[in-house]
Amino acid sequence: MSTEPNGEPSQGAPQPKEQSSKSIQPPKGEKTGTAETPNALSGEKKLSGAELKKKAKEEKAAKRALAKASKEVAKGEAAVSSSPGQLGPSAGEVKGNKKGKQDATATAGSGAGGRPTPNRATPSMVAEQKATIPECFSHLPMAKRLPMTQADKSVHPAVLALGQQMATFTIDESINRLRATLLAFKRVIASYSTPAGHTLARHFTPHVLGPQIDYLTSCRPMCFSMGNAIRWLKLQISKIDMDSKEEDAKRDLCRAIDNFITERITAADEVITESGAKHIENGDVVLVYGRSSLVERTLLCAYSFGTNFSVFVIDDPYERAGQLLAKTLAAEGIKVTYCGDFGGLINHMRHATKVLFAADAMFSNGAMYARAGACDVALAANELEKEVITLCETINITERVATDSLTYNEIDPERCSAEAFRLLFDTTPVKYLNALITELGCVASKSAPILLRKLEEFN
Amino acid sequence: MPIAAIEALIEVLGQSQVATVAETIDLVETQSAKLQCAVTNSIALSHGTHLFRQYLVMSLKQPGPEGKETSTQKNFDIVRQHLLRNGRLFAQRAKNARERIAVNGRRHIHDGETILTYGGSRVVGTLLGRAAEKHDFGHFVDDPIRFKVIYAIDPALETESNKVIAALRAKGVPVATIPATAVSYAMSKVDMVIVGADAVTANGGIIARLGTFQIAQLAKENKKQFVVAAEQHKFGKTFPCGQFDYGFDQGVIDFRAGSTSTSYNKIPKETLAKPIDYTKPDYVNMFIADHKVLTPSEVAKEVIDMLL
Known part of the structure; x- marks a missing residue:
């Protein structure tokens, strides 16, 4: 699996950095037609006439295929879509944008002015995305900034x-x-x-x-x-x-x-915050990865109980959200150590007594779906026999099963180019996890399916 | 201790004048809290009271006679009476659990085996004792099992251990006693380790006499079966994250400096009368309970089903 070694998007994403951080677009963002029209236009101009024509053709073909397949497309769509499509993407897009803005602010949802075809960008973007991402990863979805105009009316x-x-x-x-x-x-x-x-x-x-x-x-x-x-x-x-x-x-x-x-x-x-806080004892060094509001609240709650502990924040080098966590905790008076990446992870882990995660989801085999990198931290913790505690609301438990990180995942739209992309999540196998704290109580991680069944009984 | 607590709660319930479901639950909860405050190590106690509370909720939820809700006054009285009668039965059944564990455990001990045990568990004592007896099932008779016992002695529990040892020797079971420090030395001669437990945790681990955890580790290291004999009322939703997460301080580790006295900290002094440790489910091969024989993950499942 190829992920980018550093945070900077390498080749294939020609936009300047400020833009990529402001508006998240796939590398060739010119066709997404976001609100930032000047940028989109400048990107547009770099293309030669032949390329433009080719793209317009592709777009049209994809659109037709989609129109056939999906029912939700408005009736008159085919007729309307063909004409702006031939005008070339730039002109059509700008028009659509202006109109769309008015729609969104004034009567969005009423659908009266929603003439610029609903699903315009979708097909072209899908085609584009497939081209950059290798075939074997094509099942992985990616967030994209759809202009409001292109939404269904x-x-x-x-x-x-x-x-x-x-x-x-x-x-x-x-x-x-x-x-x-x-x-x-x-x-x-x-x-x-x-x-x-x-x-x-x-x-x-x-x-x-x-x-x-x-x-x-x-x-x-x-x-x-x-x-x-x-x-x-x-x-x-x-x-x-x-x-x-x-x-x-x-x-x-x-x-x-x-x-x-x-x-x-x-x-x-x-409930989770409180019961998680009760598991933190005097003298503990709690290692956390990245920032999650649930973990943050749990630590603050433990501090409010009068527990004397310190926190070790290992940050996700791609997001740096852990800095915020470290600042919040330090402002409260909790002793915090911060490390910006995985350098010396095993050494940091030696000083820790517990590892606290908040799961984005729990699979029914007990595996944890969380921010990419969580598995590495859990692995290190397991290596040193540290207790790994997962916090998770039961609504996040899914009946699906995952044994690897590629079945369910998401591509980071900011770091996706022709030769490398980054995944947002990973799956931590159940053997690296000890306790799972949900609002129903504290159970072993492998008991996730039992909780799920229990919830079904409640309903 | 859990059974004593349950019996006390039934007694309170019998004496009280509660008239609604909520009041009943409330009463049981306040009384349980009082009991728990009275002892330092309330883990086993809380498992017992929690089980009883859950049993109450279950019984009160059920429709009363004529299928009516228990919330009506008349039905509540009937259900309450029924509950008190059944509550005593509940306590009685818990007391008989040891015998049923002996029946369940018997088939897991085989001729010629050597069993290592530790602590003064009455459950294990009964289990081993019954295995050495002739067992009459009615339609067929099981001969006594010929096995040997290595008993690891904890000096703090000598009286309890001696009782079990004397009873076993009286039944003709060869028993060797070793100090707990010799467990590793003796392990190669052992086929199976059977211990009792104070409490069984929500993930299928056990809380037992201090020293059980290291025996479990030695058993795993030597690839020997580690079996826990425990009644169902010891199952509970405690979930310790490590050895120091019991909610109270045992005072086992006591750093000192500067003192001229060479006396080492003998465990019972200034510590809990009966210190405990926690054995993770990874080290337990099998639980012999009164209702069936289970694996640690089955225990976890039962705890969630029963108590959450």
């Missing part, structure tokens, strides 16, 4: 905004993404009214919820907890009594979502 403005935040990694942690998604869906439900001749239970999921989910997924691949929650939401919708009033049904749904957020996220976090 039925996507709600709240979801549109959320999609952008997810694509730019402004909302990054899976539990925060889940919470934001549910809150956005609540607004979708609130603004929904059932068309005549339909019922909410039958109409909402396929015609309203579906496009929202598709849009979010195209912005950034869904995390496991979102999958779990959406399955739950669909179940709730299907349970709605056909005869109940629409207002009542909507109110009940919103209330159910609120309860879900309270139970599975807010309260769960509190």
